[in-house]
Amino acid sequence: DLHSSAIAALAVSLLLVMVRLIRRDTVKHAFSGVFGVAFGVVFAMMTGDAKDFYLPGMIYTLGLALAYIITTLAGVPLIGLILGPIFKENLSWRTRNPGRKKAYAKASWAWGLILLAKCAILFPLYWWADTSQDTTQFGWVLIALKIPPFLLAVYLTWVFLAKAPPPIDVFAEMEAEERAEKERAAAVAATTTDGSGPRHRR
Known part of the structure; x- marks a missing residue:
């Protein structure tokens, strides 16, 4: 029921x-x-x-697959947008780290194609599920296809990134620039205070 x-x-x-x-x-x-x-x-x-219970999740999976592929074709692979802040590199990989950008593109292609393959299995089964028994079997297939494709995509992402150049820590760079600016300001202030700056005529 x-x-x-x-x-x-x-x-x-x-x-x-x-x-x-x-x-x-x-x-x-x-x-x-x-x-x-x-x-x-x-x-x-x-x-x-009852089978429409699964349809929103399937549409989301299809949309996510297309997002991975489209963003990669546009030169901003989705995996890079997701992992960039986590690795403290933000978007530096786009212009300063081409090897890492290539790895992100490969990983995004892997995610997109794996999710598309999953959709290619699920959508025909969804259309063929006419009885309650078909819907129950379809639900078991959908559950079985949740973890294995995810683990495969994660593994491929790890393989691609393991071979890529290390990330550029833009946060460390910004902190170093701030420290250098403070040191320059302190040096200027010290020069002015000890009288070694320009002298005025009496």
Whole structure:
């Protein structure tokens, strides 16, 4: 029954949030999970078809795959935009580190193509799932295709970045420039104070 399944899905998601709250764990991913489940439930309830519970997530996956590919073609691979701040290099890889930009492009291609392959499997199965039994089997296939493609994309990203030049720490560069500016200012102030600056005629 669609209504019973919807209530069960939301109840399990909320239970996981409560468990994380009790354990004082990070609830960010749990709340995002509740949002995703709720969105799927609303979608399925609106259409009256249980298999539509999975459709928003599939559309998101397709959009993410296209984002990886399009940004790479545009010269700003999405992986670089995501990992740049984490590695304290921001966008320095675009103009100052071509080897790293190439690695980010390869990683983004890997993510995009892997997600497209996943969509190529899921969308035909979604269209062919006409009965409740088909929908249940489709759900198991979708679950089975969550972790393995993700791990493959992560592994390929690690391989590409391991062979790339190290990131340029732009934050360290900015801190060094600030220190140098302070030292120059201190030197000027010391020169003015000890009387070694220009003297005036009496």
